Amino acid sequence: MRTMALHSVSWGAVIAGAVIALVAQIILNMVGLGIGLSTIDPAGTGTPTAGSLSSGAGIWFVISGILAATAGGWLAGRLSGKPANTTTAYHGLLAWAVSTLVVVYLLSSAVGGIVSGASSAVSSTLGGAGNLVGGSVKTAAQAAAPSLQGMNNPFSNIEGQIRGTTGNDPEALKNAAVSAMRAAVTGDAAQQKDAQEKAAQALAKAQGIPVDQA
Template structure:
């Protein structure tokens, strides 16, 4: 049969009616072979999820069996995390392969490509289900931890209120005596200076040190040096040197804290990037496994032969 008949549509007329070289029965068979069988897909999802659950339980049991609380010869936390991640990826690939094979076989389609697509759709639904379950579990854990922390804080506050009510004015008087003793010790350590004066000078110095105006910074240094010279009874030159030393120590500490924060942020970014790449690779491998499993699960066409006389 000519596959390209000489018709107006074959000559480029798109408005002409479509002519097919196959019969309506063959068209119907083609449609049936390529239809989506959602029942087979959900069967593959169920098998894939239970397979991954079983494999993860086996991995958890093997990981816990390697730990011995009585000795110090145990795997490191980093080693356990890496092993758990590798096992999770492998279990996902095996589960995708099993779910894809079931979806391809239960679809009953004799074409391997159709079986592969059923396996791929089964993998997609299963991945969405796993992501939803993981996100729900994480949200539940975080919510439970915050609820417990809130309850504990409320209990401590109620207990503190009860103790304060029971203590009465006597406890308040004891607290005033303790505060007075602490202030007296601070005054002795600072040469008898007024605490308000010291606090005001410290606030002005901090405000000036964080200012972008050089004149404001110099004025804050001079004010801090004057207060130090008065309270410690030292010459102004020595007080300025002490203030400069304190400023250098503060700047060094701030630089160190900034470096630590930058390193921590860089480490967190690298860890997140690595986790995202590993997750993407594992999903791609799972999709390939599901496609291959679906193709292998495609059924062979059943042929009925007639007995000839």
């Protein structure tokens, strides 16, 4: 029973040591941040480079972590109330392990939040660009549809003009004029001249105008 009491773990001391280690690291990091910011001189030329600042920040983070873990481990060993040096050392080691796990969890959560936010921003940007491009393409297609229809059937405008004229012209003359004009517009080069003459005569009869005007 004496051995069990001597080597039992005091979790209150471990948690207290871990809390002290975390607080000490926060304070030391704030001190390092203040020192680093004091070296920056926007109006001067003696400002350290980004590489030197990042290297100094990394070195100070390691040093502050070691100092904070030492303080937390020493306090956990003192609060454990155990006379054995090995038992107090174990309490200090446990306090260091707990504080390290907390720091790793906080860092992983921060990195995960940054990555998630960046992914959401990229997804929303790509989605907005896709919607914008899709809407522009759709609008352009709708605007170009009548022009494309006119290009696919160049005789449609001519046919509409002939059939849409007012008067008492017989339907047969209108159909003949339409057929002749279609042959004149879409026929091959060998038959185009003959088709043009027939179209002019049919159109003149249908509209009651001279052949030259037709």
